[in-house]
Amino acid sequence: WAMIRQASVSDVAAMNHLRLQVRENVLSYPGLVTEAMTAEAITELGRGWVFDESGQILGFSIALERDTSIWALFVHPDHEGRGIGHALLESAVKWLWSRGAQSIRLSTDPGTRAERFYRNRGWKAAGTNAKGEIELELMSPAGGPER
Numbered sequence: 001w002a003m004i005r006q007a008s009v010s011d012v013a014a015m016n017h018l019r020l021q022v023r024e025n026v027l028s029y030p031g032l033v034t035e036a037m038t039a040e041a042i043t044e045l046g047r048g049w050v051f052d053e054s055g056q057i058l059g060f061s062i063a064l065e066r067d068t069s070i071w072a073l074f075v076h077p078d079h080e081g082r083g084i085g086h087a088l089l090e091s092a093v094k095w096l097w098s099r100g101a102q103s104i105r106l107s108t109d110p111g112t113r114a115e116r117f118y119r120n121r122g123w124k125a126a127g128t129n130a131k132g133e134i135e136l137e138l139m140s141p142a143g144g145p146e147r
Helices: 009-019 035-045 084-098 113-119
Strands: 002-006 046-053 056-064 069-075 103-108 124-128 134-139
Touching (some): 002 084, 009 035, 009 046, 009 056, 046 069, 056 084
Parallel strands (some): 069 103
Antiparallel strands (some): 046 056, 103 134, 124 134
């Protein structure tokens, strides 16, 4: 069985482990994103979703409510191309629209498959951040929150 479900604190260790398996947007210092930060992101600052296949987490997304952003979207490299990332992104985006977001932002390394993934789904360039990452933005399709 496979399903997308809301992430819980008991998923955090597996989520952070998965975060270190990716081939793009690799953390230069693995301790940069701690389990405590991930737990806070999914319990206090926003919400997270996991793609759970037979008890194994193959991908996850995290949306932050205050700055209406996608904080994380990662899929295990061995399971790319199955639509997991798209489904997880949809979960996060729909939740942010339901919370009243007018636009959603994220950042990623320029010229990557991740940048192409987002652009192919309607995200537009909105500048560059201090780390040299491209900032992408998705505007609400209705000019206001979807319900």
